Amino acid sequence: MTTHDHGDGPSRRKVLECMTWAGTGVLWTISGGVPYSLGLVDEAMAADAKGLTFLQISDSHMGFDKPANPNAKGTLEEAIARIKAIPTKPAFMIHTGDITHLSKESEFDDADKIISQAKLDVHYVPGEHDIIDPDIRLYKERYGRGTKGSGYYSFDANGVHFVGLVNVANLKGGGMGSLGEEQLKWIEDDLKGKSASTPIVVFAHIPLWAVYPQWGWGTEDSAQALGLLKRFGSVTVLNGHIHQVMQKVEGNVTFHTARSTAFPQPAPGSAPSPGPMKVPDDKLRSMLGTVSVTFKLGEQRLAIIDTPLQS
Amino acid sequence: MNLTGTLARGAMAGLVSAFIAAASPARAADIAVKIDNFTFNPQQITVKAGDTVIWVNHDDIPHTVTSKTMAFRSKAMDTDDKFSFTFATTGSYAYFCALHPHMTGTIVVEAK
Numbered sequence: 001m002t003t004h005d006h007g008d009g010p011s012r013r014k015v016l017e018c019m020t021w022a023g024t025g026v027l028w029t030i031s032g033g034v035p036y037s038l039g040l041v042d043e044a045m046a047a048d049a050k051g052l053t054f055l056q057i058s059d060s061h062m063g064f065d066k067p068a069n070p071n072a073k074g075t076l077e078e079a080i081a082r083i084k085a086i087p088t089k090p091a092f093m094i095h096t097g098d099i100t101h102l103s104k105e106s107e108f109d110d111a112d113k114i115i116s117q118a119k120l121d122v123h124y125v126p127g128e129h130d131i132i133d134p135d136i137r138l139y140k141e142r143y144g145r146g147t148k149g150s151g152y153y154s155f156d157a158n159g160v161h162f163v164g165l166v167n168v169a170n171l172k173g174g175g176m177g178s179l180g181e182e183q184l185k186w187i188e189d190d191l192k193g194k195s196a197s198t199p200i201v202v203f204a205h206i207p208l209w210a211v212y213p214q215w216g217w218g219t220e221d222s223a224q225a226l227g228l229l230k231r232f233g234s235v236t237v238l239n240g241h242i243h244q245v246m247q248k249v250e251g252n253v254t255f256h257t258a259r260s261t262a263f264p265q266p267a268p269g270s271a272p273s274p275g276p277m278k279v280p281d282d283k284l285r286s287m288l289g290t291v292s293v294t295f296k297l298g299e300q301r302l303a304i305i306d307t308p309l310q311s
Numbered sequence: 312m313n314l315t316g317t318l319a320r321g322a323m324a325g326l327v328s329a330f331i332a333a334a335s336p337a338r339a340a341d342i343a344v345k346i347d348n349f350t351f352n353p354q355q356i357t358v359k360a361g362d363t364v365i366w367v368n369h370d371d372i373p374h375t376v377t378s379k380t381m382a383f384r385s386k387a388m389d390t391d392d393k394f395s396f397t398f399a400t401t402g403s404y405a406y407f408c409a410l411h412p413h414m415t416g417t418i419v420v421e422a423k
Contacts, residue, residue, distance in 0.1 A: 128411075132373070132387040171410075173407030173415050174407060215413065216411050216412065216413035274349060275371055
């Protein structure tokens with residue numbers, strides 16, 4: 001379901017546990033579709049400093065003040081402070097949505113004020129919490145310039161093609177996340193003419209794989225989008241929404257979800273609902289964090305490093 | 312008189328007054344639907360035309376009450392926020408949370 005063993009022994013599962021519970025960053029490499037871990041964060045940083053490195057943050061939930069984390073602003077500030085302290089400046093940052101908790105102007109203001117401290121370009125996609133105001137006005141005004149539909153777009157960096165998708169708009173009762181016909185058509189057009197060797201990074205808020213449909217953790221029409229990506233040799237799908245690290249590899253596609261900077265959520269099915277999870281105060285920061293992704297060009301190699309706020 | 316008997320009589324009196332309220336054509340009722348753990352509770356409920364349904368969000372996450380036909384539509388309800396709608400017309404009204412669409416519910420409205 002959430003992790004697949006490919007006969008590469010116990011290390012992968014152990015390492016995943018390690019990332020989640022002990023908060024150790026781990027370098028993943030992909031070779032022939034099979035992931036294996038190479039070592040801890042420091043080695044990873046040293047080995048891959050020369051590729052394209054970008055960061056992912058997610059689920060900042062500005063305005064959230066419930067028991068699971070009464071100070072979501074403070075933990076976002078901590079995450080940004082850590083990003084500022086990275087010795088090699090990343091190329092840019094992506095934010096995979098739920099910037100705010102209730103789409104309020106003051107919440108967007110707080111997010112901008114804190115995130116801009118990183119002094120990096122930020123490419124956003126909205127979460128469902130960012131589009132609750134009428135007509136999605138606030139999100140579109142701030143982040144939607146030059147995007148299509150409810151905010152999807154693509155761009156290129158260092159030979160890598162990035163596709164930012166929106167799977168939180170116009171959701172239908174009884175369903176999960178959804179891209180919709182118009183966006184799927186746009187993806188098809190956007191990928192047309194791209195060579196199969198172009199590394200592709202797709203990012204969206206809700207996971208583009210069925211993590212746990214009972215909680216709505218999936219995207220109804222993701223199979224159609226992934227069908228359009230089949231011919232590419234290296235596809236990385238980065239999501240948020242579930243406030244925990246999960247990874248799955250299917251053929252040439254690596255799926256990865258990021259931690260939140262605001263509050264953790266329970267593992268699929270381990271609680272009555274996916275609501276915010278209250279953990280002991282001294283444990284909270286080990287369950288919040290950011291992601292760094294590095295491509296070493298010329299090799300079919302990708303590294304995703306999850307770094308908690310506190311290890 | 313024992314305690315159980317008292318409780319039973321109290322409950323009976325409550326039922327009788329509820330019955331009178333429902334049977335009286337002049338008085339419409341307020342019906343509560345709780346939003347808890349990402350579910351509408353009760354998920355399906357039958358009310359009379361003219362009754363008002365009041366949803367209250369008890370989760371730490373915002374939810375909406377959104378009719379599939381847009382017959383009614385709440386704003387995002389934060390913790391403890393309420394939304395109410397008076398059902399004037401009979402019929403079956405399917406709704407969901409526009410933020411978490413796996414959350415669904417139905418209000419069935421019968422004639423008075």
